Each structure stands twice: as structure tokens, then as C-alpha cells.
Amino acid sequence: MSSALTDLCRYPIVQAPMAGGASCPQLAAAVCEAGGLGFLAAGYKTADGMYQEIKQVRGLTTRPFGVNLFMPQPHYADPAAVEVYRHQLAGEVNWYDTSLGDPEAGRDDGYEAKLAILRDDPVPVVSFTFGCPTRDTVAALKRAGTLTVVTVTTPDEALAAQHVGADAVCVQGIEAGGHQGTHRDDPANDGTGIGLLSLITQIRETVQLPIVAAGGLMRGSQIAAALTAGADAAQLGTAFLVCPESGANTLHKQAMTNPLFTRTELTRAFSGRPARGLVNRFLHEHGPYAPAAYPEVHHLTSPLRKAAAAAGDPQGMALWAGQGHRQARELPAGQLVEVLAAELGAASAALALRTAS
Structure with missing residues (x-):
């Protein structure tokens, strides 16, 4: 990850912005306080609703955090x-x-109104899903001191993000829970997504941007594998969905490990x-x-x-869930960050030992 983004958190662990209520201020703040990068999901909220949640996070932590926006969708x-x-x-x-x-x-999910708030009262990081913002949008946020991340699912989408001046890409593999963040929804491509590790490699060879890896990650050892493949940090959603701080419906949380599903x-x-x-x-x-x-x-x-x-x-x-949902652990968010960091450290140390021998 770029030094600017690395400096925002102690560990290369990002809590995914899960629209629909899961990524609430309490969850984002707990992750930030533990050394990760917490995110709010502005999707499906009004501009004022987003702003109120930003204020709540600021009241819960002084650590940097991010806000995710949905791009307006074309009529098709x-x-x-x-x-x-x-x-x-x-x-x-x-x-x-x-x-x-x-x-x-x-x-349009109130996109322009949300952007206006984020330009006037900046947050440390803004990420985009379902498309790529314009160069002017990225430049305006950069002038406000905000780092920008674009969700991508192909090398071509990563090139588009690099072209507009984004600071990083969130590389989303087919294993990810929730919506695929494709820039163009083409039914002909249904089921043709790329697995995370392969996608990281392809995008690392295509663009010169820092990579945040997302897609079915539930353990520190998996984060280590993503970093080894070329990612700079890992984004986890399903892993944090079951935390007590998560705003997800209790039925949704229980379903993650329910043998019926x-x-x-x-x-x-x-x-x-x-x-x-x-x-x-x-x-x-x-x-x-x-x-x-x-x-x-x-x-x-x-x-x-x-x-x-x-x-x-x-x-x-x-019941949005990544492919690793059965590995969900009902831990407080801060504790989960610490456990993931410890697992990452152990996996990295083991890899270094094998490499040395």
C-alpha cells in the first residue's frame, strides 16, 4: 500500500463497507481503534444520513476511517x-x-450531494463501487486531503482507476460476499469473475497502484497469502459482519454459521x-x-x-456472505483485528522461515 494509506492504520486490515446497515459507526470505530481501517457504507443512505454517521464515528475515535460511495447507475x-x-x-x-x-x-443514490459533503468536510479515505469516478472528482477530493480507492474486478477497470488518478484499487475477487463491484453490469459476464489471488497478480502486472485485496478472506493466513500475491492490504466484510458491533440483522449474523445454509x-x-x-x-x-x-x-x-x-x-x-462464511467468529471487532493480526504475523514468520531454509 502507498505510504499515505499505510500510515493510516497499524495493520494492513480493512473492514469492508457493507451497505444495508452492517458497517455502522460502532463497527468502523472499533476497527480503527484496534489498528485497522474502518469504513462506513454510504450506499442506500441519504446524504444527511451519511453525514450523521460520519459525526458519530468522529465522536467514537480519532483514528482515520473511510466512507464508501455507490456510483450513479446508467439506464439500461x-x-x-x-x-x-x-x-x-x-x-x-x-x-x-x-x-x-x-x-x-x-x-444515483444521492451521489452528488454526498460528494459535496465529503469535499466540504473531508474524511481520510473515500472509496467508490459500481464504477469509476471522474478525474475531476478524484482531484477535488485530493485537494481536500482525501485518499481515493476504486473497487475493481478486472485489469481494465484497474487501468481506468489509474487513469483518473485514484490512490489505490480495491481488487475484488469472485469469492467476495455482497455485490460484485463491476464498473459495467454485463449479463454476458455472469459467473465469469476471477478468483482473488489470480486477479491480484493480473492487476499487479497491469497498474502501478497499491492493492487492497477483497474476496472471501476470513483468517490471517489468507491475508498473508493475498499479501504474498502482491496485495498491500486486505479488506474483510463477512468476517466483521458477525461482530457484536456490526449493525447487521441478528438473523443475518446467525445464518453465517447456521447448518441450514x-x-x-x-x-x-x-x-x-x-x-x-x-x-x-x-x-x-x-x-x-x-x-x-x-x-x-x-x-x-x-x-x-x-x-x-x-x-x-x-x-x-x-443474506450476503463471502465464500468463507463458515469460518466466521463472533468476536468483538477490536479483538478480531488483533486475532487476524496475530495470525498474519505467524503466517508471515512461517513463510519467511521456509524461504530462508
Whole structure:
């Protein structure tokens, strides 16, 4: 990682920004206090909601932290396909006794308003998902003293990030939980993502930017493997999702190690964009029919997901999880950072010993 980013935290451990509530101020602050880099997720929040959470983090820690933004999405969804999916969900409406959301409820996620706040009242790091910001946006944040990170899933996306002047890339492998941060959602590429270690190598040979590795990492030994492959730091989401400080729904936390949920799968069922989650009834029944339509499908299914959570039914919730979810440890976030750091140290020492011999 660049010296500027390295100086922000004691350990090369980044807590992933998980939109939907998990990455709350308490979690981000606890990670920062323990020596990692905590992140807030501004996705699905209003600009004011984001700002209030920033203020909360500042009240909990003086350590540097980051904020993640969703890029505005282009209009590419087929309205007819969205309408067909609406009818597909009719049974869910009856089951949960609720209504579907408005698919046209907005697609820019308040991006410009959030940027304005982050320019006027800067935070140490801003990362971007679902696209690449403009050179002007990156330059404005840089003038404000903010480091920028762009989520990428291919070497070409990494080149785009380097072109606009980003300070680092978050390299997301196919193993990652939650949404794939592709810059362009092309249904022809569904299921063709690249594994993390291979992707790190490809991007390390393509750009001269520091790399934050993300994708199914749950142990310090896996962080060591990512660093050996060429990453400068590791970003973990599912590992922190089950921490007591996490704002994730209790049902979501419990599902990570519940024997009822044995595997993950990439699906468009809940949002219209590929995202990795635990295979439950909703994903199984609706995944094959969900169109490439984000954020339309996200808005459409939002009331259903909320109703399922309120009813205590994880079978109707979006249970985002990385491939390593079975290794989740219900530790306080600060303790988890320390455990991961110790495991990383032991793995690195063992590797150095093998190399020396």
C-alpha cells in the first residue's frame, strides 16, 4: 500500500463497507481503534444520513476511517423484464402481506450531494463501487486531503482507476460476499469473475497502484497469502459482519454459521445486480428469473426483504456472505483485528522461515 494509506492504520486490515446497515459507526470505530481501517457504507443512505454517521464515528475515535460511495447507475434495464419480475414476486407479496417497492425510486443514490459533503468536510479515505469516478472528482477530493480507492474486478477497470488518478484499487475477487463491484453490469459476464489471488497478480502486472485485496478472506493466513500475491492490504466484510458491533440483522449474523445454509451463490434475485449470498428459499426460487436491472429490482424487493426480517424469516432476506462464511467468529471487532493480526504475523514468520531454509 502507498505510504499515505499505510500510515493510516497499524495493520494492513480493512473492514469492508457493507451497505444495508452492517458497517455502522460502532463497527468502523472499533476497527480503527484496534489498528485497522474502518469504513462506513454510504450506499442506500441519504446524504444527511451519511453525514450523521460520519459525526458519530468522529465522536467514537480519532483514528482515520473511510466512507464508501455507490456510483450513479446508467439506464439500461428493460422495463418489460422488470414488470415480468414484478409478477413473478406476486406470491411473496401475499406471503409477507406487503407491497412491492417503486422500481423507479432513484438510481444515483444521492451521489452528488454526498460528494459535496465529503469535499466540504473531508474524511481520510473515500472509496467508490459500481464504477469509476471522474478525474475531476478524484482531484477535488485530493485537494481536500482525501485518499481515493476504486473497487475493481478486472485489469481494465484497474487501468481506468489509474487513469483518473485514484490512490489505490480495491481488487475484488469472485469469492467476495455482497455485490460484485463491476464498473459495467454485463449479463454476458455472469459467473465469469476471477478468483482473488489470480486477479491480484493480473492487476499487479497491469497498474502501478497499491492493492487492497477483497474476496472471501476470513483468517490471517489468507491475508498473508493475498499479501504474498502482491496485495498491500486486505479488506474483510463477512468476517466483521458477525461482530457484536456490526449493525447487521441478528438473523443475518446467525445464518453465517447456521447448518441450514451450506453454500453461497451469485444472484440477481434481490437487487438485479450480481451479488453473493447464502442460498435460501428466495434466492433459489427467484434467482433464475431476476433481470439485469439495478437498482430497479433493489427498490422492487426492498419491502419484501424488510417484511421477511420483521417476520423473523431468513428465507426471504438477502443474506450476503463471502465464500468463507463458515469460518466466521463472533468476536468483538477490536479483538478480531488483533486475532487476524496475530495470525498474519505467524503466517508471515512461517513463510519467511521456509524461504530462508
